[in-house]
Amino acid sequence: MRFTVSWLKEHLETDASLKAITDKLTSLGLVVDKIEDKAEALAAFTICEIMEANKHPSADRLQVCRVNTGSEVLQIVCGAPNARVGLKTVLAHPGDVIPSTKQVLKVGKVRDVESFGMMCSANELLLGEESDGIIEVEAEAPVGESYAKWRGLDDILIEIEVTPNRPDCLGVYGVARDLAATGLGALKPLKTHKIKGACPCPLKATIKDQACPHFMGRVIRGVKNGPSPEWLQKKLQAIGLRPISALVDITNYFTYDRARPLHVFDADKIQGNLNVRLSQAGETFQALDEKEYTLSDDMIVIADDSGVISLAGVMGGATTACDETTQNVFLEAAFFDPISIAIAGRSLGIHSDSRFRFERGVDPTSTLPGLEAATQMILDLCGGEASEVVEAGQASDFRTHIAFNPARIESLGGTTVPHERVISILEGLGFEVKGTGKHLSVLTPSWRFGMDHEADLVEEVLRVEGYDTIPAVPYAERPQQKPLGAHQRRRFEIRDLLANRGLTEVVTWSFMPQKDAEPFGGVPESLVLMNPISQDLDRMRPSILPNLLKAVLSNQNRGAESVALFEVGPQYSDPTPQGQHMMATGVRAGVFAKGGWNEKKRGMDLYDAKGDVLAVMELAGLSPQVEAKAPNWYHPGRSGTMRLGPQVLGYFGEIHPRLLKVFDLKGPVVAFEVFVDRMPLPKRKTTAKPMLTLSPFQAVDRDFAFVVGAEVPADTLMKAAKKADPTLIEDCTIFDVFALSDGQKSLGLRVRLQPKDHTLTEEKIQEISEKIIVSVTQSTGGVLRG
Numbered sequence: 001m002r003f004t005v006s007w008l009k010e011h012l013e014t015d016a017s018l019k020a021i022t023d024k025l026t027s028l029g030l031v032v033d034k035i036e037d038k039a040e041a042l043a044a045f046t047i048c049e050i051m052e053a054n055k056h057p058s059a060d061r062l063q064v065c066r067v068n069t070g071s072e073v074l075q076i077v078c079g080a081p082n083a084r085v086g087l088k089t090v091l092a093h094p095g096d097v098i099p100s101t102k103q104v105l106k107v108g109k110v111r112d113v114e115s116f117g118m119m120c121s122a123n124e125l126l127l128g129e130e131s132d133g134i135i136e137v138e139a140e141a142p143v144g145e146s147y148a149k150w151r152g153l154d155d156i157l158i159e160i161e162v163t164p165n166r167p168d169c170l171g172v173y174g175v176a177r178d179l180a181a182t183g184l185g186a187l188k189p190l191k192t193h194k195i196k197g198a199c200p201c202p203l204k205a206t207i208k209d210q211a212c213p214h215f216m217g218r219v220i221r222g223v224k225n226g227p228s229p230e231w232l233q234k235k236l237q238a239i240g241l242r243p244i245s246a247l248v249d250i251t252n253y254f255t256y257d258r259a260r261p262l263h264v265f266d267a268d269k270i271q272g273n274l275n276v277r278l279s280q281a282g283e284t285f286q287a288l289d290e291k292e293y294t295l296s297d298d299m300i301v302i303a304d305d306s307g308v309i310s311l312a313g314v315m316g317g318a319t320t321a322c323d324e325t326t327q328n329v330f331l332e333a334a335f336f337d338p339i340s341i342a343i344a345g346r347s348l349g350i351h352s353d354s355r356f357r358f359e360r361g362v363d364p365t366s367t368l369p370g371l372e373a374a375t376q377m378i379l380d381l382c383g384g385e386a387s388e389v390v391e392a393g394q395a396s397d398f399r400t401h402i403a404f405n406p407a408r409i410e411s412l413g414g415t416t417v418p419h420e421r422v423i424s425i426l427e428g429l430g431f432e433v434k435g436t437g438k439h440l441s442v443l444t445p446s447w448r449f450g451m452d453h454e455a456d457l458v459e460e461v462l463r464v465e466g467y468d469t470i471p472a473v474p475y476a477e478r479p480q481q482k483p484l485g486a487h488q489r490r491r492f493e494i495r496d497l498l499a500n501r502g503l504t505e506v507v508t509w510s511f512m513p514q515k516d517a518e519p520f521g522g523v524p525e526s527l528v529l530m531n532p533i534s535q536d537l538d539r540m541r542p543s544i545l546p547n548l549l550k551a552v553l554s555n556q557n558r559g560a561e562s563v564a565l566f567e568v569g570p571q572y573s574d575p576t577p578q579g580q581h582m583m584a585t586g587v588r589a590g591v592f593a594k595g596g597w598n599e600k601k602r603g604m605d606l607y608d609a610k611g612d613v614l615a616v617m618e619l620a621g622l623s624p625q626v627e628a629k630a631p632n633w634y635h636p637g638r639s640g641t642m643r644l645g646p647q648v649l650g651y652f653g654e655i656h657p658r659l660l661k662v663f664d665l666k667g668p669v670v671a672f673e674v675f676v677d678r679m680p681l682p683k684r685k686t687t688a689k690p691m692l693t694l695s696p697f698q699a700v701d702r703d704f705a706f707v708v709g710a711e712v713p714a715d716t717l718m719k720a721a722k723k724a725d726p727t728l729i730e731d732c733t734i735f736d737v738f739a740l741s742d743g744q745k746s747l748g749l750r751v752r753l754q755p756k757d758h759t760l761t762e763e764k765i766q767e768i769s770e771k772i773i774v775s776v777t778q779s780t781g782g783v784l785r786g
Helices: 005-009 018-027 147-151 172-181 230-238 246-257 338-348 353-358 364-382 408-413 419-428 454-465 486-500 514-520 545-557 606-619 657-662 714-723 762-780
Strands: 002-004 032-036 046-056 059-068 073-078 088-092 108-110 113-115 157-160 205-207 214-221 263-266 274-278 284-286 292-294 300-304 307-311 329-335 390-393 401-404 432-436 439-443 562-572 580-590 625-627 634-644 647-655 669-675 700-709 729-739 744-753
Touching (some): 046 073, 172 246, 172 419, 284 307, 401 454, 545 562, 647 657, 714 762
Antiparallel strands (some): 214 329, 647 669
8 A cells, every 4th residue: 555645644634753654554553665755766856948959960860959957058968759949857967876777877978979967758767657758847847946846756655564454544544544543643534525416317227246235326427538637646646556537547546545446437338227247157348458358157247238348346348438538427336245356356367456455345334425525526627517326235234343341451462551542542443432431332433344352452452552562571480381182292293203204294285276176086165265365275175195296296397306295284074173184194206215336226116105104003003904995096906095993094005197197297106194183092191111021932933825815915814813822923924925826826924923931842833823724714715825
């Protein structure tokens, strides 16, 4: 938001210094980004007059001019087509810094003719876009006078940051109101206008969608649309706007003065009456920026019988634009739904001052006052005769009543503010305060949105009173930090574990575009964001994997041969708390080892991902079952699911080749997903590790070869073997797999027997071996291979 000090003082009666104003703005939360004093930057540039203009002896397009500076006459070579005798213009002397190039002007020769200065264009002084000719100054301007002073450019420009919750400060009047509430000055009341219509409005308006609850307008006949007066042009130029015409400049003035966007249509170009409705998919719209836009079916528009003539609240249309021939205009003021305006503007990529204000929220009660004030200015500057006002819908009322106890200022803010001062601040900001003592009822003003709670009022009082008035009180003692809960500790343990296994932790957005979410089951409408931070990040993520895969692609594009990433965070299946799942998700891509002189490179495989999942399970003391199937984003033959009974604890495997193409990844890529909050916690809290007991007796290994069906998992066979005598059997491993005919395979099983209190005899070993064979046969149908 940009404004000049003089513009601010049109609404604020104050003699405060510039520093006091800017310090107070920052204290109010309206952080000052920039202070620009054009008079200081242009102080050296003076008004001069061309006395002679002769053709350059060596160049057809150059002139050798003799220029009166007020103190001397200088010879200057000039190529501007408008340089002529008697013209007063702006002179830069040798040693001056040209604002557009930041270069120091020097005496030089142009085609062997010396030049002792330069006559400047508006572009060179950063005062406009004109660069073809030099600036033409009024004939009555005094030669030798500072050009900045003569033009009134000694007005200081202030640029502030306005947060999205303060749309009222996107107008100079709103900024003045905030400053007045601090006691820096007195707020001047706005002039009220009541224009009596000379005739009924010839145009009618109807509203066909709730995205525009209120629409007003009137026709003004017999206007003359020429250049706006100098005071208005200077005001707009000072904040960086280009004057266009009186009618357009008036609407721009109210946009910045009162945060009240308006629009003027050439009434003679409107066909039929006006309809405020939603656009139809495929409709086209020729905008004022000379571009044609194709609309979707969710954009609020103003249309006549010919079609769309304005993208409501965003930009007007070229077909009804006002120009120098315009004689009759329709002046429109309305309130549009902020979300609808934001969606339309972002979808089409249109940025305008109107959209910037409407999508943050315009005071819904300013529709009629804005229309009346703009009408009066049009009548004053352009003449004409106004009709009666045509109205559709009614003004919305978003005000809320808040029960407020001023004592909460101390409990929430850490400082005390006198009761009278609290009332004064709130009323100065436009709040209506009723009640006494601790029981106040506060009605929020129509221009403040999102004011719903007592804490909001505390914040208002504190920012006006000044956060610097809050005393710094040191803690008497360091507050005791709450211990981490069991689930929180587990997340940190998993992070440490995965990092120790060579994966790098990343944190990605909790949002993603539809095209990334679709291969992972898509996103229900309930998880689509109404006001996303970006048009691409418009829905909550159903899985962390798409974001990790894009991170892998980013690393591969930078030449990374091996990538291993993980993230511990939430993913979403629905908007309820039960639909949020805490996940530990990781990916590995490329080669596992970079290959030294004594090791070979190998590609990542599903066993790398399985190892990561098993390490997480081991951390929790779990021994899950493995099932050879997983969601369809994994390779169907190279993936698995970890279960604990019926509960799914996680997935692992190679990413499906189809997804590798979608994300443009180089394979192999493996991944894992662990449902952290589904992993059961230990039943008893204990920090002591169990005593390590080592057996003094010799362990015995026995090898078996079982013939089982090809579909039987090796894990099932190992568990069946161990079940034969869990106290004596210490470990089971598969040492060989051999495919047989007729859909069978041979599994080599090594069983380690570890006695605790005696040495095993051959008879005992044989007895255990028989139990193992029986257990495997019962569980898998396998037989001992002969």
